[in-house]
Amino acid sequence: MDIILQPWPWYVSGPLIALIMFILMFMGKKFGMSSNLKTLCTLCGADKKSEFFSFDWKAQRWNLVVVIGAAIGGFIGMYFLSPNPAVNINPETVSTLQNLGFESAGKAYLPEELYSLGALTNIKSLSILIIGGFLIGFGARWAGGCTSGHAISGLSSLQLPSLIAVIGFFIGGLLMVHLLFPLIF
Amino acid sequence: MKVLGYLIVGIFFGIVMFKSEAASWFRIYEMFQFQSFHMYGIIGSALVIGILGIQLIKRKKLKDFNGQKIHFVPKEKGFTRYILGGTIFGLGWALAGACPGPIYTLIGAGYVSVIVVFLAAILGTFVYGLLKDKLPH
Numbered sequence: 001m002d003i004i005l006q007p008w009p010w011y012v013s014g015p016l017i018a019l020i021m022f023i024l025m026f027m028g029k030k031f032g033m034s035s036n037l038k039t040l041c042t043l044c045g046a047d048k049k050s051e052f053f054s055f056d057w058k059a060q061r062w063n064l065v066v067v068i069g070a071a072i073g074g075f076i077g078m079y080f081l082s083p084n085p086a087v088n089i090n091p092e093t094v095s096t097l098q099n100l101g102f103e104s105a106g107k108a109y110l111p112e113e114l115y116s117l118g119a120l121t122n123i124k125s126l127s128i129l130i131i132g133g134f135l136i137g138f139g140a141r142w143a144g145g146c147t148s149g150h151a152i153s154g155l156s157s158l159q160l161p162s163l164i165a166v167i168g169f170f171i172g173g174l175l176m177v178h179l180l181f182p183l184i185f
Numbered sequence: 186m187k188v189l190g191y192l193i194v195g196i197f198f199g200i201v202m203f204k205s206e207a208a209s210w211f212r213i214y215e216m217f218q219f220q221s222f223h224m225y226g227i228i229g230s231a232l233v234i235g236i237l238g239i240q241l242i243k244r245k246k247l248k249d250f251n252g253q254k255i256h257f258v259p260k261e262k263g264f265t266r267y268i269l270g271g272t273i274f275g276l277g278w279a280l281a282g283a284c285p286g287p288i289y290t291l292i293g294a295g296y297v298s299v300i301v302v303f304l305a306a307i308l309g310t311f312v313y314g315l316l317k318d319k320l321p322h
Contacts, residue, residue, distance in 0.1 A: 004204075010226025013205030017227065018234035020198050025242070026249045027190065033286035037310040044307075052314035065188055066195035067289040073199015074208070074293030081200065087209045090220040097214065110210050110282070110291070115298045126301065132281025133302035135273050137309025140285055142270025142320065144260065147284040150271075151228055154260060156235025161260040161267050168271015169278060170217075176279035177217040 005083055021152055029062060032149030034140035036060070036067050078109075085109040100185040128184070143168060199290040208290045210282025217279055266322040277309075 008016075021031040038053065039060040046053040078085060086107050097105035104112040112119070119125040140146040143165045145154060151169065154162025202208045205227055216224035241247070242255055249255050278284055281302045283291060288306065291299040313320075 007206050008204040010223050011230055013201055014227040014230030015234050016201045017231040018238065020194060021235060022238055023194055025255055028249045028251055028253060037285060037307050040307050041311045041314060046311050046314060050314040052317050062191045065191040066198065069192045069195015070199035070202065070286060070289040071293030073196040074203050074290030077200045077203030078294035081204060087206050087211045089211045089215045093215045093218055093220045105211060110296055115296050117297060120298055128280060129298060129301040130305045132277045133305025134309035135277025136281060136285065137306030138313045139270050139274030139277055141310050141313040143267050143274055146274060148286055152231055152235060155232055157239050157257045158236065159260050161263060164264060164267035165271040168268045169275040172272040172275020173217045173279040176276045177214060
């Protein structure tokens, strides 16, 4: 039991993610999470504004059930399987983050500075969450997928477009962390 | 019954995302700083098994649970949309530290603020839909 309560190592987590992809494949579906955002747009009536959202959303209901499950899984992971959810990152990373003003580095699962309830009243951290979320949604749809659809499913089936997209993910991530973070924080 | 199956797969996925710490902003930052093998190990080991398994499915022509052939629809060819869209996604991934799966996991784990990221991601998707025809693909 103690092994389950500890953070799961990469060599357990990675194969389990592959297993989830295979279970969905054998259920006749594709592992891809960002398409739910498109489905939710259609559910909110976006099909009246753009052709892009005119599709049979009912065929995507299964995937909405998967993400409802993902939320329940997060609840179970947090409240039943993690006596100490603090993420034990590299001490060097901790000191870099502390220099940027992230005091919670190494002590929490998410940075308090961005994700505590109090941070919602801070215009800067609120803007970061909004801009970050916007870029995730916009970029994932433009690229036709996210980490699950391209980096896992797409690369597993050796698709060149997915490789290009994943290279893009890293260009964006590296630009953000190395060039923009020192300007933002 | 099928709904229950998807729900269980989702719950399992959420637990894996949470316990692997792939849903942690700190792990994403550490990955882009190249200061830990953790995230590369997760993606890399998922890929090795994914590639081998898919080759097996293709060669043995395995059928799914309903007895249907498993299809691998090739993604549309192209470059611009993947590199530019990918870069925009990467900027958001590193800034908010969450991707479109873990967003739900984190909300379930009680991080109310992640709802802001979630709603903004829906808005981003919507704006893409409005601008789609004006963007290079």
